[in-house]
Amino acid sequence: MLMTSLSKEITGYMCAFCGESIDSRGLDITALVLITNWDGPEDRQQSQQFFAHFECLAKSFRPEVSRELDHLQEEQND
Ligand SMILES: [Zn+2]
Numbered sequence: 001m002l003m004t005s006l007s008k009e010i011t012g013y014m015c016a017f018c019g020e021s022i023d024s025r026g027l028d029i030t031a032l033v034l035i036t037n038w039d040g041p042e043d044r045q046q047s048q049q050f051f052a053h054f055e056c057l058a059k060s061f062r063p064e065v066s067r068e069l070d071h072l073q074e075e076q077n078d
Helices: 054-060 063-077
Strands: 002-004 010-014 030-035 047-052
Touching: 030 054, 047 054, 054 063
Parallel strands: none
Antiparallel strands: 002 010, 030 047
16 A cells, blocks of 8 residues: 555555554565455456555464464574
């Protein structure tokens, strides 16, 4: 979700979870890609990107799902 000023210039990215702006540093800006009808034919699928802080995304997932994000954090620290 892009945050725009009144003049429609892109001024930043809004986190889909906390609503705060996202600074582009570290793992942020994290894009979450939503694809509908995933197991259906590609011409019936729609996709949209949302943006979030990595930490907000990780906190919003259930713990067992969030653990699958651990390797991304490790790669960032290398
Ligand atoms: Zn956030």
